[in-house]
Amino acid sequence: MNNIDKTIHFAEKSIYYTLSILILLFVFYEVFDLIHLFYIEVNEASILENKSIALSGVPLFFNIIIALEILETFKGNNDNILRKVKIILLIALTAISRKVIVMDVKHIGFETEIGISILILSICAGYFILHNSIKKNSSKKE
Numbered sequence: 132m133n134n135i136d137k138t139i140h141f142a143e144k145s146i147y148y149t150l151s152i153l154i155l156l157f158v159f160y161e162v163f164d165l166i167h168l169f170y171i172e173v174n175e176a177s178i179l180e181n182k183s184i185a186l187s188g189v190p191l192f193f194n195i196i197i198a199l200e201i202l203e204t205f206k207g208n209n210d211n212i213l214r215k216v217k218i219i220l221l222i223a224l225t226a227i228s229r230k231v232i233v234m235d236v237k238h239i240g241f242e243t244e245i246g247i248s249i250l251i252l253s254i255c256a257g258y259f260i261l262h263n264s265i266k267k268n269s270s271k272k273e
Contacts (some may be wrong), residue, residue: 147205154202158195165191177228197222211220220258227251 168188200222204215229245 137228151202154205156196158198158202161191161195161198165195190229190233192233193225197225197229200225213268214262217258217261217265220254220261224254224258227254259269 165188168191171189184205200218204222227247227250233253236244
């Protein structure tokens with residue numbers, strides 16, 4: 132390994148560590164924000180006044196899950212690219228699911244719903260293919 136490769140490797144590791152710390156700080160902030168929001172929603176909820184706990188915490192919850200999945204891509208074996216692609220597909224599926232859950236379906240068209248469905252199915256198919264490929268590769272090594 133020459134000096135340029137060592138420098139690039141060191142810079143890459145430094146950036147990964149910096150981003151990991153920032154993601155962890157973001158996750159801690161979002162968890163505290165979610166706890167605070169939950170506390171406010173529970174205090175304002177009333178059975179007698181027909182006020183229920185709203186789904187306002189769902190985007191925060193999915194932000195935390197997405198951030199943790201991104202952090203998962205930073206750690207682990209850098210040689211296993213299929214594992215990283217699989218995690219990225221999970222991140223995409225989680226992000227799209229978050230949007231679908233909080234989406235107002237009354238104001239979108241039929242074409243948009245079909246497009247989102249096709250997108251989700253294609254990501255699921257890609258994940259399935261990668262998962263089976265990883266399983267086959269691991270069974271061949273044994």
